[in-house]
Amino acid sequence: MGSQAAWRLAARGAEVVGYDRFAPGHDRSAAGGETRIFRSAHFEDSRYVPLLKHADALWEELQRETGRELRRLTGCLLMGPAEHHQMRTVLESIAEHGLDHEVLDAELLAKRFGQFRLEEGDAAVLDRRAGFIRPELTIQSAVRHAEELGARIHRYTPVRTITPSGSGVEVHTNAGAEKFDAAVVTVGPWVNDLLPDLPWEVDIRRLINAWYVPTTDAWFGDERPAFIRTAPTHCYGLPSPDGVSVKLGLSRAVHLPVDDPNRLNRTVEPHELEIFTQLIEQYMPDLHPDPIRLSVFMEGYTESSRPLVGPLPGNDAVVLLAGFSGHGFKLSPAMGDIAADLALDGATPRPIEFLSTVNRTEA
Numbered sequence: 001m002g003s004q005a006a007w008r009l010a011a012r013g014a015e016v017v018g019y020d021r022f023a024p025g026h027d028r029s030a031a032g033g034e035t036r037i038f039r040s041a042h043f044e045d046s047r048y049v050p051l052l053k054h055a056d057a058l059w060e061e062l063q064r065e066t067g068r069e070l071r072r073l074t075g076c077l078l079m080g081p082a083e084h085h086q087m088r089t090v091l092e093s094i095a096e097h098g099l100d101h102e103v104l105d106a107e108l109l110a111k112r113f114g115q116f117r118l119e120e121g122d123a124a125v126l127d128r129r130a131g132f133i134r135p136e137l138t139i140q141s142a143v144r145h146a147e148e149l150g151a152r153i154h155r156y157t158p159v160r161t162i163t164p165s166g167s168g169v170e171v172h173t174n175a176g177a178e179k180f181d182a183a184v185v186t187v188g189p190w191v192n193d194l195l196p197d198l199p200w201e202v203d204i205r206r207l208i209n210a211w212y213v214p215t216t217d218a219w220f221g222d223e224r225p226a227f228i229r230t231a232p233t234h235c236y237g238l239p240s241p242d243g244v245s246v247k248l249g250l251s252r253a254v255h256l257p258v259d260d261p262n263r264l265n266r267t268v269e270p271h272e273l274e275i276f277t278q279l280i281e282q283y284m285p286d287l288h289p290d291p292i293r294l295s296v297f298m299e300g301y302t303e304s305s306r307p308l309v310g311p312l313p314g315n316d317a318v319v320l321l322a323g324f325s326g327h328g329f330k331l332s333p334a335m336g337d338i339a340a341d342l343a344l345d346g347a348t349p350r351p352i353e354f355l356s357t358v359n360r361t362e363a
């Protein structure tokens with residue numbers, strides 16, 4: 001979110017100064033692991049679709065301006081019980097917004113994507129304007145582009161506090177303090193540390209990704225869609241861009257809490273892999289069940305899974321982007337643009353009421 005906000009603000013001619021606890025593109029927070037899913041259809045809430053359309057246009061723009069392939073549209077297969085509200089939301093959002101898609105029955109799925117198994121009563125939908133994003137390349141490209149446009153980025157410089165100063169803010173680091181008209185706060189899992197009085201709960205969780213090698217060629221044919229299995233056994237995966245393995249991840253329900261984001265336990269215990277093994281057996285039996293790589297990340301979840309976007313209560317000069325609840329990366333250029341609207345104009349024309357910090361009722 002921070003790299004995209006820096007790009008969007010610098011693109012509008014604002015004087016931008018960014019701070020990162022580490023350096024852009026690191027793997028010690030929510031981003032990393034080479035891939036993130038982009039999709040146009042939303043199974044959680046169709047109100048995201050207009051924001052995804054805005055993000056989609058900005059993904060294209062950032063690719064054009066940086067000359068790098070940040071995203072590849074290989075499609076995303078959404079699979080799950082046809083009668084479950086998540087699959088119904090997918091189909092509703094596709095119909096409502098005229099999204100490019102294919103509905104596949106079990107026979108067609110087996111023919112085109114033999115790597116997946118469906119359960120009785122499952123539906124499968126291929127979201128065609130979907131695929132994978134390269135997170136590290138994206139973050140570094142957006143930051144570099146912002147720097148080309150005049151932004152200054154302080155690396156390995158954690159912000160300690162942000163205090164009101166006149167109509168603006170003062171940002172404090174170990175190196176001193178700087179004054180600004182506004183601050184955009186995008187500290188991911190550190191949100192409760194930097195803003196301990198936040199009136200909403202952001203629950204920080206530890207997420208595991210595991211990479212598995214296929215025993216057949218099915219995963220790396222001409223079509224290489226990402227996939228999501230919706231409830232009741234939510235999981236997702238992506239064939240690796242290097243054609244070696246398939247990365248799998250799990251639903252929010254199984255992620256352990258993180259007490260201190262500075263002390264993330266990055267060791268994966270064998271028992272934590274059991275759920276991956278079960279999913280492989282049940283839905284993707286041609287993946288060899290011994291992982292070749294494991295990585296651990298962190299993410300902040302709000303109670304509703306809807307991120308917090310908007311002014312910080314009590315200080316309108318601080319724009320907060322937090323609690324992306326496992327689905328923020330695809331939206332990040334749109335969120336950066338919205339943060340630029342809010343920081344520069346105090347309002348945004350984008351439909352963010354359902355995410356806004358203004359008049360938000362959840363705990």
Ligand SMILES: Cc1cc2nc3c(=O)[nH]c(=O)nc-3n(C[C@H](O)[C@H](O)[C@H](O)COP(=O)(O)OP(=O)(O)OC[C@H]3O[C@@H](n4cnc5c(N)ncnc54)[C@H](O)[C@@H]3O)c2cc1C
Pocket residue numbers: 001002019020021022023029030031035036037038157158159160186187188189190194207208209249297298299321322323324325326327328329330331
């Ligand atoms: C395993 C995993 C898989 C995911 N898969 C997908 C997916 O397929 N598609 C999708 O759309 N989304 C996905 N997400 C979600 C997405 O990656 C996150 O929502 C997104 O990265 C959140 O961005 P952020 O900027 O809020 O936080 P982060 O990416 O965590 O970035 C926070 C930044 O703030 C910096 N920071 C922290 N504290 C300070 C401080 N005090 N001062 C200065 N800098 C600070 C950190 O160094 C870091 O660079 C996934 C997340 C995880 C963990």
